[in-house]
Every structure is written in C-alpha cells, then in structure tokens.
Amino acid sequence: MPVDLKSAAAALSNEEILRYSRHLIMPEVGMEGQQKLKAACVLCIGTGGLGSPLALYLTAAGVGTIGLVDFDVVDYTNLQRQIIHSTPDVGRPKLDSAEEKLRALNPYVDIRKFETRLTSANALQIFRDFDVIADGTDNFPTRYLVNDACVLTGKPNVYGSIFRFEGQASVFATKDGPCYRCLYPEPPPPGLVPSCAEGGVLGILPGLVGIIQATEAIKLILGAGEPLIGRLLMVDALAMSFRTLKLRKNPECPACGAHPTITKLIDYEQFCGIPATAHQEPAANANDITPEELKRRLDAGEDLFVLDVREPNEYQIANLGGYLIPLGDLPKRVSELDSSREIVAHCKMGGRSAKAVDFLRQAGFKKVRNLTGGITAWSEKVDPKVPKY
Amino acid sequence: MKIHIPTPLRVYAEKKPSLEVRGATVGEGLRNLTSAHPDLKKHLFTDEGKLRSFVNVYVNDEDIRYLKNTETAVKESDEVAIVPSIAGGK
Numbered sequence: 001m002p003v004d005l006k007s008a009a010a011a012l013s014n015e016e017i018l019r020y021s022r023h024l025i026m027p028e029v030g031m032e033g034q035q036k037l038k039a040a041c042v043l044c045i046g047t048g049g050l051g052s053p054l055a056l057y058l059t060a061a062g063v064g065t066i067g068l069v070d071f072d073v074v075d076y077t078n079l080q081r082q083i084i085h086s087t088p089d090v091g092r093p094k095l096d097s098a099e100e101k102l103r104a105l106n107p108y109v110d111i112r113k114f115e116t117r118l119t120s121a122n123a124l125q126i127f128r129d130f131d132v133i134a135d136g137t138d139n140f141p142t143r144y145l146v147n148d149a150c151v152l153t154g155k156p157n158v159y160g161s162i163f164r165f166e167g168q169a170s171v172f173a174t175k176d177g178p179c180y181r182c183l184y185p186e187p188p189p190p191g192l193v194p195s196c197a198e199g200g201v202l203g204i205l206p207g208l209v210g211i212i213q214a215t216e217a218i219k220l221i222l223g224a225g226e227p228l229i230g231r232l233l234m235v236d237a238l239a240m241s242f243r244t245l246k247l248r249k250n251p252e253c254p255a256c257g258a259h260p261t262i263t264k265l266i267d268y269e270q271f272c273g274i275p276a277t278a279h280q281e282p283a284a285n286a287n288d289i290t291p292e293e294l295k296r297r298l299d300a301g302e303d304l305f306v307l308d309v310r311e312p313n314e315y316q317i318a319n320l321g322g323y324l325i326p327l328g329d330l331p332k333r334v335s336e337l338d339s340s341r342e343i344v345a346h347c348k349m350g351g352r353s354a355k356a357v358d359f360l361r362q363a364g365f366k367k368v369r370n371l372t373g374g375i376t377a378w379s380e381k382v383d384p385k386v387p388k389y
Numbered sequence: 390m391k392i393h394i395p396t397p398l399r400v401y402a403e404k405k406p407s408l409e410v411r412g413a414t415v416g417e418g419l420r421n422l423t424s425a426h427p428d429l430k431k432h433l434f435t436d437e438g439k440l441r442s443f444v445n446v447y448v449n450d451e452d453i454r455y456l457k458n459t460e461t462a463v464k465e466s467d468e469v470a471i472v473p474s475i476a477g478g479k
Binding site for chain 2: 046048049050051082135137140143160161162163183184185186188192197201206232234243244248
C-alpha cells in the first residue's frame, strides 16, 4: 500500500541513472521505483541522533525533496552520535550543517529547511507539502503533536525513539493502521521518564533506529514489502534482539478512532503536564547557593557538607569531592547524613539536587541548599579544570 | 512467567533485564513483581492501583488491552513484556 505522492513521477537524467544504478537493476525498485523516490517529499523532524542517518540515507537513495525541521545549534556532546555533523560544525545551526552534507552527498536532491520549533501553529502548514513524515524528535509534546498533525493531514508517521540502548520503531497514522495514541493514549508525567540528556544513549543506537525509519519511509514510497504498520519493533542493542509486538487501531482513539475528539491541534505542553513557565529561568530560591558563593565559603573554611546526588559513573567523570548518595538511594541512606551540619546538594545541572533538597527538607533537615547549575556551573564559573559532560 | 523489564525501569528491579515471577494471570504476576521490588510500583500503577496509561503490557506479542487486561491468564512458559513510552531521539 504505497502512499499517494503529491507529485507525478519524474524522469531521471543520465547522471541520475548512473548514480542510482544499483537501485535500478533490482526489480523491487527499478526505474519506476526510482522515479517515485525522486517525486517523493519526506519531512525529517529533527536533525539529531535519529535525523542524521535518516536524512543521509534518504538523500543517498534519491528521495527528491527532503524537508528538515530543527532550531538547534551543534555542540560537542552531539558528535558521539549525530553523524551528519562534524567537529568544525560546532556552534553552527544544525540545519546549515546538515544541508551542506546532504548537498555534497547528492546534488540532485532538493533540501528544504524549516529553522523553527515545530508547534501547533505551524505543523499543519509545514506538513502540507510532504508525503511522509519521519519523527526524530526527542520529547513527548512533539511526539503527540507530530502524531496528531499526521492524522489530521492524512500523512504516515514514520516513528522511532530511543533510550540508552533500547529503541522502538513503527509506522503510524496510515489510512487503516493505528496511530501513536492507539499505542500510548497519554504521556507519562514530566520527570518520570528520563531523556537522552539525563539518561544517556549509546551512540550507535540512533543509527540503528534512524536507518530503520529510513527503510520504512522508502518502503512506503515504493509500496514494497511489509511496512511496520500495526507492529511495534523493539530493538535492544545490548542483547542484539529485535522483537515485534502487535499494535491495533483503537476504535475509541481520540485522534484516529471512529469518533475523534481531537479535530485540531492542541496545546501539547499542557497535555504533557509541562507548566507554561518551564522554559523560563527558574526563580532564585532561598535554598539556592551559587557556585561562586559556595567557593567563597569553602575557601573561608566554613563547615559545609557537600552532598553529590548523581550516579557513581558520573562521579567518576568529574566530582567536587562531595559525599556520593545517588538521588534514588537517598530515602534509604538518609541516616548517613548529619542534620546539624549545613548541607549543599549538587548534581549535574541542578534538577536532581533540587529534588534531593525538597526530600531532605520534608525529612526534617533545616539547613540544606541546592547548588544552582550543578557541577556544570561550577566548571563554568569557578574551576574550568573540572570537565563538563 | 518471565517478565521483561524495560531499560528505564531496571534500576528499580536489581538492574535485571528480566525476572521470573509466579502467578496465574498478568495481574498476579505484576503484583508479585512489585511486592518483590516495591520501587517499581509507582512506575507501573496509579495510586488507585490501575496500570498507568503510558505503560503497555504484552503477553508474548499481544497487548493485554486486547486480551483480558490484567485478568489475562498466563502459563509458566509465557513471556510478559512491560513497554513504557520513551521519547528520546536527539
């Protein structure tokens, strides 16, 4: 069941025939299939871990128009997995870096850049010109936004997501198939499921899953094989196991069911329980202590107990010599702390230590403070010899 | 039955990828799992004791929502998978 392409199949030049010869000689693609690929428009949302291999392979394969949506800038921590970007690209907009690589790889492909955050206000407009949408985003609000916009515009959603060494992939929102909301009607509350930035990700994993997404996008365009419609592929890179689970269309689905209640795009941050103020700088809190203040007081020889609530592997990367109790172990190890001393809790960025401070206050500790910005801010503001990660 | 523990929840289950538990139904298996590993409970169930809506449970490759939910009967040789939603991609 191929997707209906918006443009008619386009003829190939002699240069293109040579370039795509390994496709043209196989019956599953052939001249007809390659012309369909050339006529096809695929939108890649995100040019990060999943988006890198996805856009590279779709471009190499000769998908005629590739749309890219991103608003981020390349940083050093991206390079362990986002293979479309290189070391000299650090600091550049991801879209410019990605466009340059894709044009160098295949000048016959039209690259369209959307340097914006995908929102309820722009998604339908952006999706309109594309045949297939590939979701390589990294957060729940955008996942639901992409799904609903795909259902509303009738475009297939080629889905992939990753965590540490585990990935999921599927094809949602085809005419008769299930959508993402059939699989997960509601998102988890904020904070319960860690992101890649918090939980880490094995660098090759987005490569594996992004290429599965590219494969599915190409199959949809060609109308070849068995797409992952109604199936959830589970990839475990450590066990190197691939399992498929059955997915059904939920007749009661609020997006794609018989009587949908989602007839236009909604506020997805609110839907995912993220307060509207989450993007603002957190207000200064009486329990906070800045890195400069901590340094001054330690240098003055004051009695401060530095509590590190990160994981042991993070402690090995960099530490301030603090006493290590991972946040998750705090409830059962709280007796190791002396409530008569002033405690300064820290983590990597300040989020987990804020939870630790709340917990300790509820447990009756009066003198607990949170190091604002965590060990990262300490490295930036006090001691650059401490590595950032 | 063998219950597969997803990566994000392994930290609450001795870091193991799967655990053997007893029980004649999915619900019994999950209850035995969470009584042996109480930290898992709030990640799987709401305060009212219902499975959370972003956690799917499969017996072999079938979603229990399309079987008999937590009342679905399981044999000792069945594999139960807990599949929570993940969103990472960058």
